[in-house]
Amino acid sequence: MFTKVLIAEDFDSINIALIQTLESMGVKEIEHAKYCDDALLKAKKAIQDKAPFDLLICDLSFETDYRTVTLKSGEELITAIRQIQPSIPVLVYTVEDKSFVVKSLVEDLKVNAFVHKGRNSISQLKTAMETILFGGTFISQNLAHALKENSFNEIEDYDVQVLTHLSNGITIEEMEQLFKNKDIKPNSKSYIEKRISKLKDIFKAKTTIHLVSLSKDLGII
Known part of the structure; x- marks a missing residue:
């Protein structure tokens, strides 16, 4: 199982649920950030400390507030982290369900899993992580059709x-x-x-x- 996971998610309730799920799966180190800029800084520090994260879980959309940010979306964060840690697996966890977005993330950004937030998302999250560990790609069943739309x-x-x-x-x-x-x-x-x-x-x-x-x-x- 993964040992050190970085979560980029701006809602506390979802962060709590994700952390509880990861802990139940035996993940030892979990860090989270509500802003993409902060997540990138954590990734850089982990690499500098020679203890990089072995999985990134991130949302795609982040609400704007008083703070000025450089990275405004999950796509930008994935791109930035992959520039400093090309091999890190990425699991996208989002309410986004547009076919074009799923296809672009998997084929262009090479994300390893795309889990749609919903009633069964926690069980899918666990399956997605196990799939990534064995070198596979996981897409929530209700969105899997996106990759078949030629x-x-x-x-x-x-x-x-x-x-x-x-x-x-x-x-x-x-x-x-x-x-x-x-x-x-x-x-x-x-x-x-x-x-x-x-x-x-x-x-x-x-x-x-x-x-x-x-x-x-x-x-x-």
């Missing part, structure tokens, strides 16, 4: 920009000029229209407004 593989950074501009009320004509000014290519009106049409097919959206709405629901923009 259509998301067709979405490029260019498409995300198009969708973002559409959500901000920018017309295709305005987008064409904007892309030209920023030297983003292809930037012709006809190509942008073709990409929007393809995105409608991928998401099975009936209108551009419907396309934007679905993109937001899936966490793409």
Whole structure:
């Protein structure tokens, strides 16, 4: 079992539940942080002390308050810690349930487990940790379908920009000029229209407004 675990979670009630669960599983050292910046500092200190954490459990979203922070999300924290400790296993524990987010975390950030907070999340948390120990990847059953949705593989950074501009009320004509000014290519009106049409097919959206709405629901923009 893991011996030293770092938790990044901003709600006390969840922190308490996680700590109790880890203690029941025999984890000897548990540290937690309510801010991503603090979690990164703890990770750096542990490495400096030659006693690094062997598992990171983190949420994705953190509420803003009076404090100014550098790292504002779980994704940013994972990226920062992986830069100083590339091999640390990561277990994401969150209410987030958008397919695009799950797929991105597993395929791009290479997280080892994604547990959806819910009624059975504690038992899933235990299973996830055991799966990681044996070199596997765990995804909550209600979200496992995300990795099978091949259509998301067709979405490029260019498409995300198009969708973002559409959500901000920018017309295709305005987008064409904007892309030209920023030297983003292809930037012709006809190509942008073709990409929007393809995105409608991928998401099975009936209108551009419907396309934007679905993109937001899936966490793409």
